[in-house]
Amino acid sequence: MYKKRLSPEEKIHFIEKYKRGEGSYASIAADxxxxxxxxxxWVRNYDACGPDVFFKRHHQHYSVEFKETAIHDYLSG
Known part of the structure; x- marks a missing residue:
């Protein structure tokens, strides 16, 4: 019954629809x-952090050079 992952724009669309009073949690979630x-x-996160909360990257990627520098700094004290 449930869809695959929604884009940040789609999430914001449904949250704003809820905030305009166009339905309940249950009805908009079903939509x-x-x-x-x-x-x-989603609504709680939106209220706490704004719409940017859905665009943030959760996994930081570091270059090999950065990792080697961090290891060297750690080992040298």
Missing amino acids: AGVDRRSFRQ
């Missing part, structure tokens, strides 16, 4: 194809 608890968490 979005997600569990109502997940939708509620």
Whole structure:
């Protein structure tokens, strides 16, 4: 019943629809194809951090050079 992962823009669309009073958590979550608890968490995150919360990268990638420098700095005390 549930869709695959929604884009940040889609999440924001459904949150703003909820904030305009166009439906309940349950009805908008159903429209979005997600569990109502997940939708509620999206709204909480949006309220706490704004729409940018959905665009942040969660995994930082470091270059080999940066890693080698960090190891060298750590080992040299």
